[in-house]
Amino acid sequence: MLDSARVRRRRGAITAVVTAAAALSLVATASPGLAAPLPADATGTSYYVSADGPAGADGRSPDTAFRTIQQCADVAQPGDTCLIGSGTYRETVTPARSGTADAPIVFRAAPGAKVVVSGAERLTGFTPVGQNDLAAVVAADPFAADSLFSRAVADRKIFSVPADLGPAGAEAQVFTDGAMDIEASYPFPGTDLLDPVVERAKAGSAGATIVDPALTRPAGYWNGARALTSYWYITTTGTVASSAVGSVTLTTAPVCVHKVVPTDTWYRLSGKIGELGHPGSYFYDAQAKRLYVYSDDNPNRHRIEAKARDLAFDLTSASHVRVEGVGLFASTIRTGGTSTGVTLDGIDGRYLSHYWDVTRGTTNCGENVTRGVADTGIVLKGTGNTIRNSTLRFSAGNGVSLGGYGNTAVDNAISDVDYAGTYAAGVAVQGHSQTVMHNTMQRSGRSGINLQWNGVAGTTTGPDRIAYNDISGYATLSLDTAAIYSCCSARMEGTRIDHNVLHDPNPRPGGVYPFGMSGIYADNGMSDLQIDNNVGWGNPEGTVELNGLGSGSHDNAVYNNTGGMTLFYVREPGQSTGTKIYNNIGPIKGIDRATEGGLVLSNNLLDGDPLFVDAAAHDYRLQAGSPARNAAIPLPGVNDGSTDPVPSLGAFQYGAPAWQAGVRP
Template identity: 65%
Template sequence: MLNRSHTRTRRGLLIAVTAAAAVLSMVAAAPADARGAHRHAAETGQTYYVSPSGSDTSGGLSSGTPFQHIQKCADVMVAGDTCMIESGTYQETVVPAHSGSSGLPITYRAAAGAKVTISGASSVAGWTQVTGADVTTIGQSDPYALNSAFSDAVAAGHVWSTGVDLGSDPSTVQVFTDKQMDIEAQWPYPGLDLLNPTIEHAGAGSADATIDDASLTRPAGYWNGARALTGYWYVSATTTVAASDAGSVTLAAAPPCVHKVVPTDTRYSLSGKIGELANPGEWFYDPTAHRLYLYSTDSPAQHTVEAKARQLAFDLTNASYTSVVGVDLFASTIRTGSTTSHDTLDTITGSYLSHYTDITQGTTDCGSSVDRGIGDTGIVLNGTNNTIVNSDLSLSAGNGIALGGQNNTATDNIIHDVDYMGTYAAGIAVMGNSQTVMNNTIYRVGRSGINLQWGTNAGLTADKDRIAYNDISQYARLSLDTAGIYTCCGADMMGTSVDHNLLHDGTPTPGVTPFAVAGVYADNGQSDLVIANNVGWNNLQGTVMLNGLGSGSYNNGVYNNTGGMTMMYVKGTNQSTGTKIYNNIGTITGSDGATDGGLLMSNNLDPTVDPLFVDAAGHDYELTAASPARSQAIPLAGINDGSTDAVPSLGAYQYGAPKWTAGARR
């Protein structure tokens, strides 16, 4: 007779073995995400390796058997896995197949000491020197190419060409020689510094759609069909030339808003004619013949010549809990999606992030083209709780960074030489709400360092932004009516704080009537903003500018700023109820109309009194022991705490408190 307990033991063992086999069968049949979840319950994740010398069939599980493409990592990795990327240039757009999870992100990381570049450009080869016979052939369809600056450059042996399909729209073409962007052939020749171009201005007699300029010496008809870029006030726009003669061009449409400014303030350039291909670093593309022409003093074969072929290095539209660390981007960028969350971009070095030259959109009056590139250029973080940190970003027709969605963060980044088209794009474009932008260094930008807009997101509770401890300089290089930090128009900002920023050396476009360049500019009726403890110098309108025209500007708090202020209100109207201007140092202009409208001003240092800064010439605006700004402020909790005096100080630095600093901390 069998022992009953032994029988029960055998029966239990059989059940256990059967159950285990069933589990193994289910795991084997499960999709990658499920297998990953099962594996990562007990493991921290698999590391895969990538090298340009690898093979996508090698397995990728060691540095000796790497994959060849980062995309192969992206195809197989699940939560907790890492792709270790060896030195090299990777010409691809990486689209992850899976997301990570909380505590188990998917990570793409440059290997220790590796120089990893993900490039959106592809090489262009097959160059031949353009000859006089070629010019004659070109002249059959474009007679203006004959006896032009282009034909002279050909005769000198400086023009080369190759057959390549770069699409049908020259405004999207981007060409590089030895990693520096070349420019489309144009007049006037702007030079190769995108944020400091040579600028031509319309002359006397110019009207809305007509540019008169004695410097336009090309023959009648030469510019017909060319693309015209115009800029004035805060509007940049593109259109085509309908007719031309020596000394004038007539545009197909009057640029938006030009009727509201002096026409001779209009700066412009003309492109799209091969006859202008005559200067170093220039190219011309014929979309019909699919032929690219390049000015070069020696054979382009002696150089690395490339053209933009891909927009994105990483497409994270559908990838959450994903990190990209330590990689370089060239002629490409990274984008997250509206449902993306908890992605991190760390130590990214990106150059030539986004490019376009056609910027006319929308209606025909003011504002039609100002939004080109705001939400879709530079590093684009949509979704929620995504972060970019410790990165160096430069050279973009649009933004350095765009923060859409909600609860996204940009911190400790260096951003420069962006918005070279001079639109409302910015060093950092802040949209949505509940965003954090702190400790960034931003300089040399076409318009604003930070463009602070406002929007709500379906299903999410709106909250204030925080814009703090940023060092922003050399803004307004290609536009006016702007600021280091610019915000507009008519929004309730829900207590958004703009505080502890250094805002200096606004540089209005040369040759135009200077107007409205400030440190922080709340334009056209922004309300419920806190603008506090900011320091500015070398700004036309001071550190802070409030414009209450239009819908009014209510319930703002402007506290303890150093560097002066400008206000724009209509006397006798109720446009500033609830706004308080307290404890500031510097000249305040335009206050009469504001106070009539309900604005309150108190405890601001008389501008005739020397505040006795530590070193104003050296831009150290701390207070000396003898400063009359000590012990004079209205105490404001969370705004002017920290003084060693019993009563707080005026201005952005509390006497005796440690001096705060701004900018990227590295």
């Protein structure tokens, strides 16, 4: 069975630093094990599935195993188990019926089996692109005659195959030997989209023109190309209307607050076959329905695949279903608004979602900010659904999206998400009463957790709980964000954000607008949050950031955090009434006149040496001589546990066992 990813963490002091390899490792045994004993919790019939099962089998024994998981899903009744043998299953599994609370339907990898449900289909029959083929391409695009592509053809590095990958070339997704290839583009970003090579505008305007001497292609070359631009907190896509040596002009200016700002705006141009000249790249001609790949050897010797399906398991009409120990490739799992009691356990998901068309015709912040937030990654809607013990890597959108209410994400290792650079996140939290605990999140284009607030018709709203998560490497593609980001002008019903470790954002180098980047950011008038016992380092704006712009930052409780904070737009009368900032350790930016807005500051250690055990190693427990001891306002349920008569300031009570964040062993 695929073992769930577990992060091994140091004991004693705060155990905050986790290597990507440890956080995201997945162990699988080699034996397919279909004939192994049935699980002890099986309450109904157990069916068998094997990738090489005989046609017409009934699934009742290993020798008569179903060939597809869907065949088992068609017959499984409440209490039944589909025991799945090793193999790659290229299908979308849709249960014919739901289980019950006492008798769920279970889809489980057999003991020792490595199961992958794939949304991709294999492509074969690639042929080398020769001079005659090149002439046909040049007839359609004369600029391809003297290009990276034509030189790669001469070097016998380009191969092609007929393929229908949909009507939009930029939305295609191609893989070689399990790794995603990159669309031909300038600049070629490399194969790590969370750490891409970028080119920045050297001049421009609030209009639609990018000026850059690095744009050396001849006039007209980029006409009709797709343009991705990113500035501040907005990534947009558009079309090039005209181009000259040293500049491109888009059909419309980037939307929202986005604009072309010298040295800050970075861009990427694609949709031209002439740029196909780098290992690991492809070009898809949607009109001719032909895929071109750059390869140092014959691609038929490799496993070339293209995404064909979004869903591995379609649970939008299902409840009380369990999926255990199953791998996902180029696909995901989605529940629906009426789903309840769905549990996903030990999922190994890679390439959960993919898209590049961000703006999609909007003329304001709208969809270009939010595309993918509610419907990408593992999507849990409905109520009472859980994903746990899972490893999720690579997504243009989220790792997990929680909609509805009362859903849970716990003990998951999530990385390399939001490579499209929108408001997607490691975990996107919408709806209400959601729980996100003990997850380790690394490398996100924007935030680790994007915390929004939506009522659900017919339900009584309740607080979310965001706790004991370890989040690092956020803000790789976007600024004005946080490891845990929330916005805008919402009352959060007492949502608690506590005991999180938030550290080391990784913004793109070279820009001059380093705004934002905090551990927890309550942006543009968020109210009724409790933010306590969080630790952060490497965050330019500190562990906590409050921005009262808009409706004001009211009734927030900011207690016992370590790592400093920033206060914005909370100084005018009435702008921050009811907000209490107690017992924190670290400097506070914007503290001058802050109390004029109505907030109360008390018992905070703003400067001087707190005498941590080992700050250099991120051990923020207190030494015996620390001035933070016996200095806090007692807050039951927040700063309990000190061996002193009075609680300590900061996130660790003196003498109490140190809490730990991230995935539990």
